[in-house]
Amino acid sequence: MSGDARLWCDRLVRGLAQHEFDLYALSRSERQEDEGWIPLPPQVGRVRTAPMWSADDDGVVHGRRARRRFAEHYGELAAALCAPASEGRTDPSAPEADRFSNALYGLADLAHDEGGLVAALRSETAVSILERACRAPGAPRPAREARVPELLAVAAHLEHALRPLSLDWYGDDGLGSVDLCHATAGGVAALPGLLARHFAGVPLLVTEYGVRLRAHYLDAPEAPPPVRSLLAAFHGRLAAETYGRAALVTPGNGHARRWQERCGADRAKLRTVYPGMDASRFADVGETAACADPGALVWVGRVEPAKDLVSLLHAFAEVRKEEPATRLRIVGAPAGPEGAAYLAHCRSLAAQLFPDEADGPHRAGDNPVSFEEIGGPEIPSPADAYACGAVTVLSSVVEGFPVGLVEAMFCGRATVSTDVGAVVEVIGGTGLVVPPRNPRALAEACVALLRDPERRERLGAAARARALELFTVEQNIAAFHGIYLEIVARTPVRRVVLDGSGEPLPFAMPAEAHIPGRWTERPARVTARGGPAHPPVRATAAPEPEGAR
Structure with missing residues (x-):
């Protein structure tokens, strides 16, 4: 993360000393990784990073059953991207959205079971599956016209975007143990939060001060039409999935909010929170x-x-x-x-x-x-x-x-x-x-x-x-403090507390136990998507491939 978003994350974490934070960050470049660490406040516990700028072959060799599972789920993902374009706003309840969702989490489950998907996503099989989907009846014209170079470019982009599926962040020793995952950007940066929700039921909060889907539409205007069409479909489906699964979405202004609504966000889940600036x-x-x-x-x-x-x-x-x-x-x-x-x-x-x-x-x-x-x-x-x-x-x-x-x-x-x-x-x-x-x-x-x-x-x-x-830091911190407590308070308790004889203790961890004070032993742990050298809330990942360095 860089620029004003990085400063916002840093101010938010430092201002919420009553919460514990873990930081999970996706680094954007090797230069960003080499910039070094900044001093972190005591409320930041663990910091984990993963590079989005490179991914070595994971060496995972899939057996016949795993290859069938990959072909099935990747094929469904490709078919969702090649579905006929719908008019107007993205509908998260459309059949294509369910198809995309099932394919995404199917690939995540496969990566979890087999230890990674890097090699599979780079394989000729992936390109062949994508080509079949583009040639299927009903596919949009730009997809049908995709040639081998365009298919290779799209497959490479999907491999890059889906790298968070192969991370080892989602167990009880990682994101599965937190109370709330705060993604400080949408798009690929929100994927770890989506997977934490999928694997462990962790509630997801998404903050966007610049809508990632809008940024994607403005990027790479020189790309061939087949590439733009397929990648726009992927990022549009991912945005709708992110907004649909999030407990709340906090746009940084009304302009971003209107974009989110058009991309499928439920108006009832939207809370505008302006960026906090140092006055x-x-x-x-x-x-x-x-x-x-x-x-x-x-x-x-x-x-x-x-x-x-x-x-x-x-x-x-x-x-x-x-x-x-x-x-x-x-x-x-x-x-x-x-x-x-x-x-x-x-x-x-x-x-x-x-x-x-x-x-x-x-x-x-x-x-x-x-x-x-x-x-x-x-x-x-x-x-x-x-x-x-x-x-x-x-x-x-x-x-x-x-x-x-x-x-x-x-x-x-x-x-x-x-x-x-x-x-x-x-x-x-x-x-x-x-x-x-x-x-x-x-x-x-x-x-x-x-x-x-x-x-x-x-x-x-x-x-x-x-x-x-x-627009001050103080109003921003107060708003997110209230949002954290609201989400945690209405989230079912996922941990079982046992008594001395090993029997479960019902209501041993009520929502109020997350509120700091003399009556509680621990504050709520929040996981937030953070940026490079500036920690967001105890985090789940970073905004759009960005680093924690």
């Missing part, structure tokens, strides 16, 4: 409403194409026509090679749009557009970035939960944002929102706030009050 880092700026330059617009974030800085630069050119003294400070580092290329493009565009002022270095005060990074002498911290201008701008065309927008709200900034992702939900009337990819609308909103200091002050104060009420 203390922005307290000084927010309380004083300090502003270094009342004539400056500020953009803060990762530099990448989805942030649409090109539209922002064109909008700023319009702003300069109305307010010639205005400056634009773009504060952020590029996200990878693509981000670096995009940053270079934006610098070039700024020079073209403002040719009379392009000779000076890109520093605040020398050029109307400056490109800066947090950590320098002028902007040592994120709070300083928001304090250096009067209006914070978000110009994205794609956005999940807008973390930078919440940080600006903590700082009491007036904001202008594009209507994407959860922006409207987060802003709640405390800022101006315009359509994405519309430089003119973005410019008009910025000019309106630049010309009205009193309105900026009112909006900034309202934004800070809203952020402190809804």
Whole structure:
């Protein structure tokens, strides 16, 4: 796990000292594994990791009966993926969903009995079974058109995604012994939680701040249609299964919630819990409403194409026509090679749009557009970035939960944002929102706030009050503490307590025994899907192939 999700997991575990946590994490890459461990709080007991980036041949040789079982279950899985596409939202009660579910747990049982499935999932048999399913009557056209390279690519992806089935995490010495499994992402990351429920009846809680199925749809657009079709079917079925089996699902915002409902989540199981963010880092700026330059617009974030800085630069050119003294400070580092290329493009565009002022270095005060990074002498911290201008701008065309927008709200900034992702939900009337990819609308909103200091002050104060009420670490921790107790309290006791003569003691472990206090011997153990170097709740696995290192 990385970025904001990792920070959320870390804050959650450290804030719930009254619970015991085990961390089960799927690592995404060798580099992530090599990054090392971070200090863990005392409430984290065991930490177990498994690499998703590699899987050696397990050496398991299946006998004739096991091979028949594999062919039967893998064939059912492939048939479920090649079933005719249904219209509209995913229906978890459809026959294809039952077929997928039975096949998934059949493969899990086989892996449990035989010691693993890595070799079987990589075999020619698996590719042949997938090919037969694609050629069967009624299969979607993209599946019927799959050639050998596409079939090999899909089979390789399924082998990678199903690696958690072969882990040895599900016995009484692992996930089978916990009271609750908290998966901090959906998709493949939730598989260990599903298997803990299947093998040991452990209740599953799923948190998604970015819907994995949506991310899959946006990934690899260059893949051939047969590959996209079959993998979309797999991830759609897996999402529906995860939502259907979970005791509760906690989306991080209404945008994610709508995606989950469309993918089959029961509305009665959904509880929106906003990410918890550390407001203390922005307290000084927010309380004083300090502003270094009342004539400056500020953009803060990762530099990448989805942030649409090109539209922002064109909008700023319009702003300069109305307010010639205005400056634009773009504060952020590029996200990878693509981000670096995009940053270079934006610098070039700024020079073209403002040719009379392009000779000076890109520093605040020398050029109307400056490109800066947090950590320098002028902007040592994120709070300083928001304090250096009067209006914070978000110009994205794609956005999940807008973390930078919440940080600006903590700082009491007036904001202008594009209507994407959860922006409207987060802003709640405390800022101006315009359509994405519309430089003119973005410019008009910025000019309106630049010309009205009193309105900026009112909006900034309202934004800070809203952020402190809804988006702090404290509200997030309190929400999950209540959810943990609720799920555990309504889950049947799975352990049998014996008296001195070896006879069962009925009601020896009531739900109240999980509540810390002088009347109990142990708090509830929670297993949460955690990320790399930051522990989530005593965990079952990590969000989408991510590590615990």
